[in-house]
Structure formats: structure tokens, C-alpha cells
Amino acid sequence: MANLRNKRNKNAEGNFFVDNSCIDCGTCYWMAPKVFKEDDGMSLVYEQPKANQEIKAMEALFSCPTNSIGYTGARVEMRKISKTFPIPVDENVFHNGYHSESSYGAASYFIQRENGNVLVDSPRYSSVISKNIKEMGGLSLQYLTHRDDVADTDLYQKDFQSKRLMHKEDISKKTEHFEIILEGEDDYQIDDDLLVITVPGHTKGHTVLLYKEKYLFTGDHLAFQRQNKHLYAFKTACWYDWDTQIKSMEKLLNYNFTHVLPGHGAPLKSNNSNDMKIELEKCIDWMKK
Ligand code: SF4
Known part of the structure; x- marks a missing residue:
């Protein structure tokens, strides 16, 4: 799980964030392009997901290879999404x-x-x-x-x-x-x-x-x-x-x-x-x- 202490400064305020362990693999950009984007060789949350984008953002969180995406909202939401793959x-x-x-x-x-x-x-x-x-x-x-x-x-x-x-x-x-x-x-x-x-x-x-x-x-x-x-x-x-x-x-x-x-x-x-x-x-x- 991403570490709040290592959260990138430029993330938009809200439940989702990217920390500085990101390897810039690009996965979150294509899975949830309305939420994540590349900035200075790493990803960041440039806009917190609207209601219809939350699932995509959560799927990107579980797909991130380095667990660099964090979420500070309700854990129950995370558990629900984690079961929906593939x-x-x-x-x-x-x-x-x-x-x-x-x-x-x-x-x-x-x-x-x-x-x-x-x-x-x-x-x-x-x-x-x-x-x-x-x-x-x-x-x-x-x-x-x-x-x-x-x-x-x-x-x-x-x-x-x-x-x-x-x-x-x-x-x-x-x-x-x-x-x-x-x-x-x-x-x-x-x-x-x-x-x-x-x-x-x-x-x-x-x-x-x-x-x-x-x-x-x-x-x-x-x-x-x-x-x-x-x-x-x-x-x-x-x-x-x-x-x-x-x-x-x-x-x-x-x-x-x-x-x-x-x-x-x-x-x-x-x-x-x-x-x-x-x-x-x-x-x-x-x-x-
Ligand atoms: S999926 Fe993870 S490692 Fe890949 S760009 Fe996004 S935050 Fe970085």
C-alpha cells in the first residue's frame, strides 16, 4: 500500500494519491486517464475521481505494480473492487x-x-x-x-x-x-x-x-x-x-x-x-x- 508520508506534493486533494515509489509504468494513465497523468517522470492524481470514475481509479490502484497508489477512504470500497478482477x-x-x-x-x-x-x-x-x-x-x-x-x-x-x-x-x-x-x-x-x-x-x-x-x-x-x-x-x-x-x-x-x-x-x-x-x-x- 502506498505511504501517506511519501505522498507526492502535487496530487489533487482527496482520497486517492500517488507516492514517490512510482516507476512511471503508465498503467494508471491508461486505466483511469481522467484521474492520473504523468508529471515529471511519475504519476500523480491530477483530478480526484468523480462518482463514475471511482471504480476505474480503484482498479488502477490494484493494478499498480509497485503499490504506489493510495486511498484514504472507506476500506469496504477497496475490498469490494479487489474481488472484481479480471x-x-x-x-x-x-x-x-x-x-x-x-x-x-x-x-x-x-x-x-x-x-x-x-x-x-x-x-x-x-x-x-x-x-x-x-x-x-x-x-x-x-x-x-x-x-x-x-x-x-x-x-x-x-x-x-x-x-x-x-x-x-x-x-x-x-x-x-x-x-x-x-x-x-x-x-x-x-x-x-x-x-x-x-x-x-x-x-x-x-x-x-x-x-x-x-x-x-x-x-x-x-x-x-x-x-x-x-x-x-x-x-x-x-x-x-x-x-x-x-x-x-x-x-x-x-x-x-x-x-x-x-x-x-x-x-x-x-x-x-x-x-x-x-x-x-x-x-x-x-x-x-
Ligand atoms: S501504475 Fe503505479 S507505477 Fe505505474 S505509473 Fe501509475 S502509480 Fe506509477
Whole structure:
């Protein structure tokens, strides 16, 4: 829990505040943009939430990877919200919240499917998430986009005996025990509605997951930049090769999807897959500059 003694001076007066342990991961800005914003390399509460924003602000509090968001209001409100994760995104796709510091606050997602539920990247371990996922049918697969976002995947595996899947090029000593290790540059159809697409660049073994030709879970390969309102990739955090990442981005033009669900930043939804392709082309042009 955030520490009142370390509260940042510039927070707007009220129940919510940010303390100076913030690592500027950006999670609260996209989850509750009417409450939190970046200021001088950290977050702050620039406006206390109005009644219709309180839930969003509280969800951001539970998702903050460093517990840097504090709340001085009634504890009963906090307890209520803590039980509502994962947060519905669209249809049977959910955002887990509870971001982990070890993945620099990356978002992870949950897909509830008849053929077995899937965790996309790993949240920080939480008995709340585990219990709620159990009630939603458990987990059969943990899909990891790349080496940076594995967080507490082993603890969830213990709870659910689910298989963990990642590309060989991103496997390290820490993850060599994963049950399914993909190789090469071909795509992998892991079920009728689930396609793993190899997209080396950010890391050598980065992959993205296409669900129902609609939802693309992109890890650190592709994100949406809210300030400039365009699809984006992290050039200063490209650990393998930027030109290779551009080629992988061009490869994505061959697939249909309407939602981008990234590790960092807000999800992006377009009206149809052609509109998304136009956005992707703009991103590629920007990457080549
Ligand atoms: S979620 Fe937490 S660490 Fe991330 S920017 Fe907000 S206060 Fe800082």
C-alpha cells in the first residue's frame, strides 16, 4: 500500500494519491486517464475521481505494480473492487489487472473459451485472480508473448497445472521447464481459434497471439500511443533488432484483426480489420522514419 508520508506534493486533494515509489509504468494513465497523468517522470492524481470514475481509479490502484497508489477512504470500497478482477474488455476477453513490477507493469489478459481458458502473459500472483479464474473454469494454457512478461507464471501453473508456452529463442534457465516450446519462424495454429504468429524484433523469440481473427495480443511488439493516437513500437526498448521488428510488423498486414491488446498501454479497437490495417501501415511508415 502506498505511504501517506511519501505522498507526492502535487496530487489533487482527496482520497486517492500517488507516492514517490512510482516507476512511471503508465498503467494508471491508461486505466483511469481522467484521474492520473504523468508529471515529471511519475504519476500523480491530477483530478480526484468523480462518482463514475471511482471504480476505474480503484482498479488502477490494484493494478499498480509497485503499490504506489493510495486511498484514504472507506476500506469496504477497496475490498469490494479487489474481488472484481479480471476486468471485462470485450466478449469473453478480460484484463487481469494486478500488474507485476518484474514485467515493468505489463498488462496480461484472460480468454474464457469452451476449449480451455488461456492466460496471455502473467499478472502478479494474487489469490483473488486465482480464485476468480477458478470460478471462471480454470486455466488450460499460459501463453507467454516473450521473456520479459513471465512474472508469476509458475505460481499460476501450480494452482492450475496449466501448460506454459513460449518461443525457444526467448527461453532462459528460468523458463526452460516450460511445457511447450515453439521453434522456427512458422506460425503455430494451437487451436481452431488460436494462432501464434512469430514476430521477432523486440526480442528474438517474440510472438503474438491471434484469437478468433479478431483479438491480437501483442506483448511488447506493438502498442497504442494515446498521446499521438497511433499504433506504436518501442524503439528505445527494442532488445533484439529494430529492422527485424519492422519486417515483423509488415508481416502482420497479412492477418485480420480489429483489436490490439498490448502489454503496455490501452487496448485499441477499430471498426473493421481494414481500418486496423490502415493504422498498422501508418505505424510501419513511422517506424521507418
Ligand atoms: S501504475 Fe503505479 S507505477 Fe505505474 S505509473 Fe501509475 S502509480 Fe506509477
